[in-house]
Amino acid sequence: MYKTVKMTHQTLSLLACLLMSGANVSANVAATEPASVAATPTAATVVMEETEARRGTSTADHSKFDELKKNFKSGPEVTKACLKCHTEAAKQVHATKHWTWEFLNPVTKQKLGKKNVINNFCTAVTSNQTFCSACHVGYGWKDDKFDFTSENNVDCVVCHDTTGKYKKLPGLSGHPNYKVMEWPPHSGKFREPTDLKTIAQKVGKTSRASCGSCHFYGGGGDAVKHGDLDSSLKNPKRYLDVHMDANGLNFTCGKCHLSDSHEVTGSRYAPTASDDKGALIRGNRDGRNPTTCVACHGNAPHPPGTAAVEKLNSHTDKIACQTCHIPAFARGNKATKMSWDWSTAGKLDDKGNRIQNRGSGGEVIYDSKKGDFTYERYVIPDYVWFNGDVKFTLFGDKVDGSNIVKINDFQGGPDDPDSRIWPVKTFRGKQPYDVGNQTLAVFHTAGKDDAAFWSNYDWEKSMEWGMKEAGVEYSGKMAFVETEMRWPITHMVAPKEDALQCEQCHKENGRLQNISGVYMPGLDNTPIIDWLGYAAALMALIGVLIHGGIRYYMSKRG
Amino acid sequence: MERIYIFKRFERFWHWSQAALIIILMATGFEIHGSYTVFGFKTATTTHTFAAWTLVWLWVFAVFWHFTTGEWKQYIPTTEKVAAMMRYYLTGIFTDAPHPFKQTRLSKHNPLQRLAYLFVLVVINPLIWTSGWLYLFYNDWAAWGIDFLNLEYVAFFHVVAAFMMLIFFIVHVYLATAGHTPTAHIKAMINGWEEIED
Secondary structure, eight states, rough: OOOOOOOOTTTHHHHHHHHHHHHHHHHHHHEEEEHHHHHOOHHHHHHHHHHHTTTTOSOOOOOOHHHHHHOOOHHHHHHHHHHHHSTTTHHHHHHSSHHHEEOOOOOOOEEESTTTTOOOSSSOTTTHHHGGGSSSSSSSOTTTOTTTOTTTTTSSHHHHOOOOOOOOOOTTTTTTTTSSSSSSSTTSOOEEEOOOOHHHHHHOOHHHHHHHHTTTTTSSSSTSSSSSSSSGGGSOTTOOOTTTTTTTTTTOHHHSEEEETEEEEEOOSEEEEEEESOOOOTTTOOOOSSSHHHHOOOOSSSSSSHHHHHHHHHHGGBBBBBHOOOBBBBOOOEEEEEEEEEGGOBBBHHHHHHEEEEEETSSEEETTTTTTEESSSOOEEEEEEEEEEEOOOOOTTTOOOSSSSEEEEEEETTOTTOOEEEEEEEEEEEEEEEEETEEEEEOOOOOOSSSOHHHHHHHHHHHHHHHHTTOOOOOEEEEEEEEEEEOOOOOSOOOGSSOOOOOOTTTTTTTTTOOSSSSOOOOOOHHHHHHHHHHHHHHHHHHHHHHHHHHHHHHHOO | OOEEEESHHHHHHHHHHHHHHHHHHHHHHHHHHTOOOSSSSHHHHHHHHHHHHHHHHHHHHHHHHHHHHGGGGGOOOOOOOOOHHHHHHGGGGGTOOOOOOOOOSSOOHHHHHHHHHIIIIIHHHHHHHHHHOOOOOOOOGHHHHTTTHHHHHHHHHHHHHHHHHHHHHHHHHHHOOSOOOOOOSHHHHHSSSSEEEO
8 A cells, every 4th residue: 555656746846945045946947048048949858958947956955954953853943944944835735736635636536636536556544554554755644634734743754855765665665664664574684763853964955766656666666656756867878868868858846747836747647638829839828738748849859851851740630749759658667566466465384473575577476465576678559539537437436347447537539639649557457346336446455453464364354344435334234346546657768860760650460450530541541442553453353364375375376 | 658756745744654653653552451461551641642742743744745735635534446446456367367446647546545635634543643642641631620520531542543554554564565556655655656557
């Protein structure tokens, strides 16, 4: 249940600016702006250069601040110190998804957010907060009594740590360890108490590493959940991500996930599948999402010239950039989880101990606590029509167990002008549902109590506790239902030379063979016409050959 | 044996450059269609598009030439001697029977040729050109207000026409060897001079 957080990254960079040196940032912007504008006309380039100029040049050295020259005993104490200068920061964080874990989809009006959705990994947060909140930007969320108005419970450091030494551990309700602690459990390895003083004195802007400390590990481990986000992106080479290339453009997450007042843009709950309005000019106030390819590259991203390039540009009316430019995900040589079967969980060895089996790639493929897994590297995505609307199957929505449940159903189709063909990771699961209540189950996985599934492998107790926490009386009958969840693939953008070639789609059995509603030369045809056409051409050929043969024979005979 | 100058310089240029373009269009077109892989899809499509535009330009000149010279009249169909021509191709040609049609400068195509070329002109070409243009400008359909069309149907007609062109090509190339010697017609198409049996 840990690490199901899907935060977006930009809170971070904004936090950095605001927490540290807001005034100086604006001064810098003013200083660099005219020159940049003159040299480079696009908004994207300007923003890039400004940030480049500022990198590593904060005007505040936090180690010199008296407030931070203390031996902090806990995270909230650090936050208290932060808030002495950054007086509004916690209030800003309170308004974000990173804090509330709630999101109201403006189109479907579905109440989403990590707090509300059920996925097919660790499934649900409810009843498992002590573990899940290891990825909450707060301290102390262990049950539904958590005080969401507390400013000191905001965790500034998890996003603004630059040391890489700050780790919130599952089971500690969002805290790092303050005492020596064995980690991972039963490993014989011990973590020293977190050095909050050093960490607090070295806070800075967010980075791929700080965002990644949660987002790379979603689903319970490195690379598990997204497929296009894993720790290989901490220091990626160009082939892995052309923008984040550590020796090249070196984008932070925040460069695309532009933030304001700690609110990070770019959300999986209400993604932007298409934007036909071109590059996003600074100052534009029409509320468009800046975290898209189009926001910088526009709608005709390939430099004009040859007919082939024009053709690529005209593909943007049907195809998301990601479809060609992310030819595969999990390209960082880390395997991503592709399926999770809870129905086999709970098998123990002869002595009644937990079993963990590893596959040929070294990943755990069976765990008594969780069931069976499969993993893949370099995965070719599935492709779907997508217009940005996602319909979730939420707790309480009818599930009858005979069909595959779509955890999140991507909307869109070929006749919808807002739809594009998108690459997705399809994650397949088999997970508990309450047969009597006909709903996906909330069950109690982790906790230091008798009912947690990971303590004593008893589904009934775990279900009873979890459903009750979710506000429903468990019917007493549970079963496992097959589920599917989709993850839009949008990171790990390959360099252009590695983008898909035409014939990877435009051929028989090409990548888009399951996409309906568009005619694709090379992939689609009318078989009857091909048959008749080839047959007629062959007959014509045979006819003239026979005719010619007779002529030749007759002429030889004289 | 009489020699007459049948095919003028522009006409020969038109014929052979058109032949080359049509061969290129067929070779790349059937690859785009998915029939085989030789050039790669990108090269095939760009070449196909380029060849198509080149053919358009060639036709601009060809149409001008046909009207200014009056040569368009060569394609006016006739039923005269059609049956005789068919009989000739089915039997006479094997036994060296006399050719039922006498070529002149004013009438350089035999009746079957006239019909075949007319078919190319009024059926195959309009079909292949219209569907091809629509294909080329697929992305402008919405702006032109013709997005009620469906690319699948456009592609269907383009492919049907392509097959007809392929069949025409096979038969045409073969019949080019049906002169009084196998290369007589081909030579005439190169140097313009046709040898006519007395």
